[in-house]
Amino acid sequence: MSADFLYTIEVILNGLMAGVMYSLVALGFVLIFKASGIFNYAQGVMALFAALTLVGIQTGQIPFAHLINAIFGTNVHHFGWQVPTVLAIALTVGVMVVFAIIVERYILHHLVNQEPIILFMATIGLAYFMEGFGEIMWGSDIKTLDVGLPSGGSLWLEEYTLGWAAEGERYYGMYLDKLDMVASLVAIVLVVSLTIFSQYTTTGRALRAVADDHQAALSVGISLRTIWVIVWSIAGFVALVAGIMWGAKSGVQFSLSLIALKALPVLMLGGFTSIPGAIIGGLIIGVGEKLFEYAIGPLIGGATENWFAYMLALMFLVFRPQGLFGEKIIERV
């Protein structure tokens, strides 16, 4: 095999893995959009907030330390203990559930039956609020997230593929990030368990009923408010997973909230209402943007990853306005 061909395969594989990371964020969007018709822009910030909380709990930071210092002139920052990873994750999940309850009670509850754009704006407001709140609570410096995930490239794969190239060509083996592989595994587990949950449990069935038709669900005795709390909690959990993966990859910092912008084209492509769509859309976007950057990027100045996904999704959408797997949009006068 020629080295060029192998490089292309490497690019595709890396694209697939990047796509999985996008899908992780997109999943949270789909869950909330299906259950409540809310386009939740705050999903990215939720990932940031979850990751910040996890690091904060794990390293025993004092919440609001900066604020306390600013007001009282003290100099506190850490409790001085370390919380085990598993316990810290459990506590963070708890925080996200509390967050879901607060969002439902104080925001969504008051905005029932508003137009979708108002709800969308509310989630942008929520995103701003949480961004400021998270950073005031845990500080805005870049933190490293260590939950025992492997990092670096896979040496084994590099050595294994070293001999594949044709004789006399310079080839150093394939480079795949171990973390990306773990992320792919986690994403698969997450999707399978979400599917099982929504297909075979009572709560899952209620979730699907609400997604289908709010009023019909209400009339058979499903409480919308409970369902919304559950959905936002699940989305918070998904955000935590995404936050852990992205945080372990590039550190927990403000830019983590921008991954929401990476997930949007994935959503468009896959359709706002389809979980498989989020996964496949993510894979297509991941491969597409890596291949484009590899093949055409150098010709037109690079850094095409910022917009290529959007353009790709736009092209798709012109032919299929509801995305690849979205429900067909039926309009009546």
Next chain:
Amino acid sequence: MFYRESGDFKKTYQKDSQTFPIKFDRWRYYFVMLVAFIVIPMFLTDYSANAVMIPFLVWAIAALGLNILVGYCGQLSLGTGGFMAVGAYSTYKLMTSFPGMDMISVILLSGLVTAVVGALFGLPSLRIKGFYLAVATLAAQFFLVWLLNKVPWFYNYSASGQISAPQRELFGVIITGPHATPVSAYLFCLIFAVGLAWIARNLTRGRMGRSWMAIRDMDIAAEIIGVNPLMAKLSAFAVSSFFIGVSGALLFSVYLGAAEVTEAFSINVSFAVLFMVIIGGLGSIFGSFVGAAFMVLMPVLLKNILVGGLGWPTDVAAHFEFIIVGGLILIFLIVEPHGLAKMARVLKEKLRLWPFPH
């Protein structure tokens, strides 16, 4: 008491269709114009012009433009930052390529360039609707910013990638560049803001505005009663982009003086303008101004209180600003989803009956 309709008898069609049919409204409007053109320039200082008045006018024009698209035509757009960047860069290219051209033509031409670009990115709106369109307009945002950042021709091959406005005069008064006085810059922006608001008001109550509103309320039904969706949507995109382009041009040439595309016209700009439109009120010219005033004044106030008053470190204050902006948006949406303009309307109704509400 205040709103006396009795006694306002219209005898001609022209009088019947005027913008402010009630005398009190009309006089209030003249009063506001008087204050804006004569009283404010007398008291304008460097700080109040650069921190409050000029940004307010510039953002109000952008909000007007976005309001036409979102509020009147119902097409959700998140590409405002990108379109403002197009306006700013066309101004820069026009100013440097044709040094003799007067500033008013430069800014209007930049608006036209942006209108063409906007109509181009509006094309998908014929197929794509709702949130899918909102996300699709993000393509414009990211692509335009990337393009303006990557092609050196747009910033005249300057090493820093920045564009900066050269000094220009209008009728012998310096308007752009570091030597411009706050009063001249303010008046220059004010002329555009008032002129564009006048155009917007008359467009939206005419044939074109009615076709936009028909599309907004239900596009299929509008199509059936004979509104051409292609024309309506594209004209909304073009007009809205024209406004936004003018605002970007003013932002760069008069207010900032120098700009770098990835910073000055990022996605946050798009969101900020959308906030102005929502907080001010969808589908309201007055609302665009109020929303812009709110979003410009609030950070200035917060900064003065938190950093100046309480002496907090700036980073904590910046985070607090996020919390308060986000929180206020949420509160506004919960209390009055139709914005400050709706509140003003309610107040007007109340005043009309005051002091005998029943």
